[in-house]
Amino acid sequence: MPSLSTKVGLWTRHRMLRRLVGRVAGVVGVLFAVSTLTFLAAHLMPGDPALTILGGAGSHPTRVELLAIDRQYGFDKSLVVQYVTFTGHLLLGNLGTSYILKERVSTIIAQQMGPTFVLTIVSLVLSWVLAVGGTLLTARRNRYTSAFGSGAEIFVAGLPQYWLGIILMVVFAFRLRWFPVEGGTGVAGLVLPALTLAIPLAGFIGQVTRDEFSSVMEQPFVLSARTRGMGDTGVRVRHALRHSILPGITLSGWALGSLFSTAVIVEAVFARQGLGQVLVNAVSQRDIPVVIGVTLLVAVVYVVANLLVDLVYLVADPRLRSAG
Amino acid sequence: MSQDNKNRPLLEIEDLRVRFGDPVTGREVVAGISLSVAAGECLGIVGESGSGKSVTARTLVGLTGRHAHVSAKRLTFNGENLLGLSDRKWRDIRGREIGFVLQDALVSLDQLRPVGREVAEPLRLHGWGNRALREERVIDLLGQVGVPEPAMRARQRPYELSGGLRQRALIASAIALDPKLVIADEPTTALDVTVQAQVLDLLEVLKQRGDALILISHDLAVVSRLADRVAVMKDGIVVEQGPTSKVLRDPRHDYTRSLLAAVPSSHPRGTRLLLRDPTTPRTKIARPAQTALPHGERILTVEHLTKRYRGPDGITRTVVDDVSLHLDAGETLGIVGESGSGKTTTARMILALTQPDEGRILLRGEEWSSLPERDRRSRRPLVSVIYQDPLSSFDPRWSVGQVVDDALSREHYASADSRRRRVRELLGEVGLGIEHLDRRPLQLSGGQRQRVAIARALAPEPAVVVCDEPVAALDVSIQAQVLDLLCDLQDQLGVSYLFISHDLGVIQHISDRVAVMKDGRVVEQGEASAVFASPRHDYTRRLLSSLPTPSFERVEVQTTSVERELAVGSLRR
């Protein structure tokens, strides 16, 4: 018997490895497709990029100038050649040059990436703390507490970040003067933007966590634990909590990607440095290489985050380790 | 006080009442019951769903919930008043003084934690020993309840264990602190008969060790096997209570009598299970002439049927292995087997919902399983099905009338008017009235839903109805009604049944012929009376001996299981 079970164990591990390899291959495939799609979208767009580079329609460039730009950026080549060049450069980490800032896109992104990363990670952690705390404290308590908890989650999840940001800013920065109004590189400057991102997300995660928590608390094994003499807090923390965070974990990969793109709004509200400012400017000025660069970065973050989430899920839910 | 307590029962309940919701107007689920249990005694509580037996059990550990109001003239355990105990006191009693075993250990154990930690939980909660000592104790306990390789099992999670081992682990956690009283609420309900017998043996050992035991079940037979005394509950009251043999041999209350009568195994084929006729009058409708079947025609021939599946682990398993069966007009073939025996897969192949890998099925002598779906479709009305869970087989948007109408042949019933009439006829045949026509199946009771399923199965005027565990989810008395109905309909219409069940009693009651399946093979097949009277195959014999029947004399359980001897030995140590 033991030999059989070790075999099964090895077997399971082997299958997990295979699954992991499969997932990584899938990730690479998705990223390739994403880059192709962005390339195609960007090059099928109406309008002449050379015009944008020379300062837009208002700048009235000469034909010679336009042709020179076409040659310099390779716009005169066929789409296939451009695509091959683009993909080749991409593999080497070269995202091209900004039309407007005339700087390498990778340099721009590298410079602005730090604050955005910090902001999103802090927000994700913060929203988990808020969601789990809220669930443990208010789910399946008396009628009013529970209703307040779930009501607050629904309300908060629907809040647009820009508005929440403004409210927080008006109240805590202007009136109470607890935090700096704009910018602020230190921890104090991070609090309000992070809260702005975290609160609506906490509402989302909180809803799924609470739903699961409530149904887990109805499960027979919770009753089992109580019949052994376990108290309410024990049941909540030791049994129900682990089950109830599982759906939220699946959500976290999506959440991180979504935080990355909503960070754009928050950075605009708080006039924070970061990728958001870069992206908004690039979108409004149609600085396509920068848009492509930031988009690809977010896609990478999203896809990698989801891969990590799958791994975390395997740790959190051992059932998946043996199941197909 | 200790002198006084010696002669008193361990647990005394007098006029216990439990009400949900409002303390005055709320629903009274337990309406004044009195019970007592002495040390070393086993009390059985029997009742159907909604009888209040589980609520009673939970009241004894103070877990009726926030919205329940409990009152009693007396509720004492071991001389201590249980009424109005503080939460802290209750927690002290639970697990230490009173152990509790729930049904279906798969959901009663935390799936995310190793079994060993679940078993150790009462030890940890009540401050027993240190971590290392507890680990030792867990392995010891698992060994005691007959879990082989306890050290390895303790590290596994509930879903990695078989149902029987899980239930044993659950029992181990309930007895970890040697409680004076163990309450087992349907401890064997989800288990196969042979495993059920093993778990009952284990509980028997606990009882012999001197623990008091309250065994709660819907199944009189299970209770009668262990209990010294039985209390029969209905609608929140104990209708009858007394020594087991007396209650079973000489039931005083009508309800007990009807319960006993409803147990199908004690009544051979052809007898009705209900003492009284159901209240709804049934209209008798003759089968339309064009489809009348000559009695004795061969309806279904199954030859060397084999089906293999590739599991998620890449291993190919033969789920159905060389099965040959036949079914004649107007007869019932019962297929009995435990979970994983391949009976449902066989049924699906007969329904042509799954393609066999080898072998073939003939329907009235013509090709059936080998036909392409397009050619088979016109003959599908000949084969109907009734599922265990009828609700999921009804379109949630449809009313009862629409469900039955959908199954009618558009050729025979072309006009809306004729269809409406036929639907009413069919509902009448299964004992449902016009008032059910526009209801949604969701609003009906389990028994009524199964009646709708029967009406739908009969609507296309089939030659054979495949019944896949049609009564498994029903209470005994409802089960009896449905079985009686199926028999009546067969008498009227001459339809054949292929009746699949895990329940030997049900199979014995309803079948003309029986096929016993194990691991995908038919191990024994023949006339029902012959198979049950003198089983030839070992497995059939084992099944029959595991079957708990309401025994009038409580005889010692005969088991050849070595495990049991081992378990008895280690527990008596």
Added chain:
Amino acid sequence: MVTSLTEALVVGPGIETHVRRRRRLSFRLGVWLSALLVVFVTVAAVDPSLLASGAPDTINLGHSFIAPSWSHLLGTDPSGRDVYTRVIYGARQSLVIGLLATLIAMVIAIILGVTAGLGGRWVDALINRFLEVLFAFPGLLLAFLFVAIFGTGVVTEVVAVAVGSAPGYARMIRGQVLAVKGSGYVEAAYALGHAPRRVISRQIVPNAMRPLVVLATMGVGQSIVWASSLSFLGLGVAPPSPEWGAMLDAGRDYTLQAWWLEIFPGLAIVLCTLAVTSLGRYFQQKLDGGIGA
């Protein structure tokens, strides 16, 4: 086999239904308020002059930056325009953008989702891969990309929001179709001898589309928020227009002096979204709880 489990469910829910019934009562109040609000916003969208007497773009420099008062319920903006009037007049644009975006998203999603669910293994795998790629542009990113390529403006804003939210709906619809396809009642229909075409049109499609009402209702709320986010960033409707997001964008520079310029248009979005969402939830509960059960 589940006799006692069902009993546990009978006893458990006995407790639960009681609680739930009470909750439903207090919930109804929220539903009524939401319905009222939706009616109000709809009226504002159809004929704003019924709710506001002035015009949204009457500039009155003498009345700039007036704090909320009886004469100007929600204050005035730097040009002296009445914020209340502008919020009322903004309803039409915001609502139309939200509805249109949801409608377009739903059409795309239904086509993709139903084709994937019914189209067999290869079609399903193809569409699924495609959706997976689109999912790599999370949240508003797909919308940003769309605006970057086609430029700013109302039309691109609507399409951008639709394109951004369609993949999520498509996946849900596909899942729904697959779930219904594998359900007991579809199998029962096949076992009765019904042809696939009949089962698809009578069982699979209607049942798979059942949750769409809820999805669409909640989707309108999300679309309004997304569209106003784009406007707020200056990537959608341009500021002189009274669209709510654009109003927020215009008021950004005056947050310190005139908080009402930011609070009230934002509040309009929040309340509108909340009302629509809670109506959606109410429908969902009705669906889940069976019809009139």
